[in-house]
Amino acid sequence: MKNEALFRYLLRLGDDSLILGQRLAEWCGHGPILEEDIAMTNISLDLIGQAMSLLDYAGVIEGKERNCDKLGLLRYEKEYVNVLLVEQPNGDFGDTIMRQFLFDAFRKPLYEKLVNSSDKQLAAIAEKSLKETRYHLKHSSEWVIRLGDGTEESHERVQNSLDTLWRFADELFYTDEVEAQLTGEGILPDLSEIKTEWESTVKHVFSEATLEIPANNWKFEGGRKGRHSEHFGHLLSELQYMQRAYPNMEW
C-alpha cells in the first residue's frame, strides 16, 4: 500500500459521510414538511457523493482494486470507522437537525483546512465538498435556532436532543497516529484550530437558540476503532442489502 495512514484517514472521512448520508436518506418520504423532506435528501445526496469520492480515492491508495462500492457496501461492521454520532438514529426532526449541526460545524472548518493539503486529490475533494457543506451548515444552524428559540415544546424537545447527542460530539476530534503521521508528511494541515472554530460556532448558535450545553462531561467514543453502537448493525443490514442479496450487482 502506498500510504496506509492516508488510506485509514480517507476511510474515516468517507465512512462519516456515507453513514450520515444513509441516515438522512431514511427521511425520504417521511419529512415533517415537503421542503424539509427535499432538503434532507439533497444533503444526503451531497454526503453520499462526497463519500464516493473519498472511498474511491481510499481504494486507489490501497491498491487492491476496491472502489467506493466495494469499500462502502462490503465491509463488516468492525471495519467501519465512522464516529458514533453519525450512526445515531434519526429520532424526531429536532434530533436529526441537532446531529447534523454538530457534524456540519465540524466539517466546514475541516474542509477549509484540507483545501491546503499537499495531497492534490484530497485538496480537490475538500474544495468541491466545502461549497456544499456551507449550505448544509447554514441550513442546520438556522433550524437549531428556529426550534430552540421557537415554542415551549420545540425548545424543550431540541434541548433534549442536545442533551442526548452532546456526549458523541467529542469523538469528532479524535486523533491518533494516523493524523500525526499525515501531519508530519504535510498531507494534513494543522488541525488544532478546528476545535476552536467548532466551539465558537456551537456557542454562538446555541446562545441564539437559547439552548444550554449540558453540564455533564460524558464522552462516548469507539467508532474510529470499529466499536459501534447497537444501532449500527441494523443500519448496515439496510445499506448493504442489495450487494449481499445480489453479489456484484451493478445499476
Place this chain on the structure above:
Amino acid sequence: MVSKEQIYNWLEEVSDPEIPVLSVIDLGVIRDAKNIDGEWLITITPTYSGCPAMKTMEEDILSKLKTKGIDTARVELVLAPAWSTDWLSENGRVKLREYGIAPPEHEVDKSVLFAAPTIVPCPKCHSKNTRMVSQFGSTACKAMYQCNDCQEPYDYFKCLK
C-alpha cells in the same frame, strides 16, 4: 483530423439529463477535449459531488461522438478546479430563463444566518417581489422560490462558488 472546436460543437448537442434545455457546454461541465495518440479524452467535472446525472452525461457524450464517427474516446471526471455557476454560459442563462428556471445571480451566498435570501426575479413576470421557499429544490443545483405578484412557483439555479 477533427479539431477540438469541432468536438465542442458536437457536444452542444448533448443535453443535461436533468435540465434538457441546457447542453453540457452551457452547463460548463466540459473542461477539456484532447486527442492523445488518436484517442479523444473528454474531461468533465461534476456540478455537485452526488450529482446522479454525471454517469448519464458520460454515456451521452460517448454515444454522441460515436454518431459523429469518433469511436475511440473516453471521459475522465476531475474534481479540481471545483465547478462554479460562473461557468454557465450566457447562452445557457438565457435558455434557463425561457425554460422557467431563474438563472444564478452573480452573488456569493451569504453565510450569515437568516440573512435575507438573494433577490431572484420571477422568470414569468420579471417581478422582484419574490420569496425563497427553500434553499434546496428538486435537484442538487436548485432552490425553490415563489413570486409574490403572479404567484408562480419556480426553481432557482442556485449560486455555487
